[in-house]
Amino acid sequence: MADSQSRQVRWGEKRYHSMDYDLKKTYGEKVYKITLDGGMTCPNRDGTVGRGGCVFCSASGSGDFAGSRALSITEQLKNGKAALAGKRPVHSYIAYFQAFTNTYASVEYLERIFLEAVRDGDVRILSIATRPDCLGKPVLELLERLSRIKPVWIELGLQTIHPHTAAYIRRGYELPVFEEAVQNLRSRGIDVLVHTILCLPGETRQQMFETLDYLNHMDIQGIKLQLLHILQGTDLALQYAEHPFPVPSMDEYIGLLGACISRLRPDITIHRLTGDGPKELLIAPLWTGQKRTVLNALHQYLKEQDIWQGKDYHE
Numbered sequence: 458m459a460d461s462q463s464r465q466v467r468w469g470e471k472r473y474h475s476m477d478y479d480l481k482k483t484y485g486e487k488v489y490k491i492t493l494d495g496g497m498t499c500p501n502r503d504g505t506v507g508r509g510g511c512v513f514c515s516a517s518g519s520g521d522f523a524g525s526r527a528l529s530i531t532e533q534l535k536n537g538k539a540a541l542a543g544k545r546p547v548h549s550y551i552a553y554f555q556a557f558t559n560t561y562a563s564v565e566y567l568e569r570i571f572l573e574a575v576r577d578g579d580v581r582i583l584s585i586a587t588r589p590d591c592l593g594k595p596v597l598e599l600l601e602r603l604s605r606i607k608p609v610w611i612e613l614g615l616q617t618i619h620p621h622t623a624a625y626i627r628r629g630y631e632l633p634v635f636e637e638a639v640q641n642l643r644s645r646g647i648d649v650l651v652h653t654i655l656c657l658p659g660e661t662r663q664q665m666f667e668t669l670d671y672l673n674h675m676d677i678q679g680i681k682l683q684l685l686h687i688l689q690g691t692d693l694a695l696q697y698a699e700h701p702f703p704v705p706s707m708d709e710y711i712g713l714l715g716a717c718i719s720r721l722r723p724d725i726t727i728h729r730l731t732g733d734g735p736k737e738l739l740i741a742p743l744w745t746g747q748k749r750t751v752l753n754a755l756h757q758y759l760k761e762q763d764i765w766q767g768k769d770y771h772e
């Protein structure tokens with residue numbers, strides 16, 4: 458019991474190591490994300506690696522909340538700030554390049570758009586979502602230079618370690634490519650954040666745990682636990698319509714999350730625990746649209762079951 462309480466103190470009121478907790482500790486206030494579209498595409502869509510993209514990826518390249526690519530980064534940041542400032546006093550931002558593959562362009566172009574973001578005085582962190590097979594040496598060198606100006610987070614879409622599921626979702630790269638990317642980023646002092654997807658069709662609970670156990674042994678700093686969302690316009694939606702596969706109820710998912718949090722290495726920051734899909738595109742599971750309800754239920758569950766991050770983690 459004392460152990461549990463000491464961990465609660467470590468992460469504020471939460472029983473897990475949240476991104477908000479880390480950011481408030483570092484910057485003294487909540488830091489808000491502005492989601493940007495850098496105007497790129499993806500090698501898994503343009504034929505370089507594959508066509509059609511990952512089976513779950515929406516038309517916007519999983520960047521459904523991003524600014525308009527018709528606007529400059531400066532303009533997207535300005536709009537993002539205006540939208541947030543209307544609701545609350547905000548001073549600090551994460552410039553989050555989310556849509557498509559955000560290192561899939563010439564280094565000159567990348568340097569221009571990333572510098573535009575980091576030179577904004579209110580931007581504290583540059584966060585870039587990409588694929589591990591789009592991190593060649595010139596890009597890595599650029600990221601290292603940028604990280605001397607402001608912290609840089611690189612988000613890698615791994616989703617699963619299991620080859621069968623990776624083939625099903627059409628991820629388009631093998632696990633050693635991910636491992637090399639993590640190594641290259643860490644040797645340059647860049648933080649790595651890994652995007653995983655829970656409840657992919659055909660994956661057992663044990664297989665999901667194996668992905669987490671694998672990541673526990675990698676030099677990563679953050680994780681997103683995203684429940685699989687079935688979104689309109691995706692190939693996954695077509696498959697779901699033809700052959701519906703089981704999706705978890707909220708209670709089932711919360712039980713699963715509890716077990717995941719319990720076995721996750723305690724220093725890994727959790728950036729997401731549910732889904733973040735646009736409600737107008739969401740086909741299933743529909744309860745994920747109530748994000749606050751889901752998080753409240755999770756917090757209650759963790760308390761009742763006396764679960765905290767790392768409780769079942771063993772080095």
Ligand code: SF4
Nearest residue numbers: 499510511514518557
């Ligand atoms: S790698 Fe990312 S952007 Fe490309 S298809 Fe997959 S989810 Fe979409």
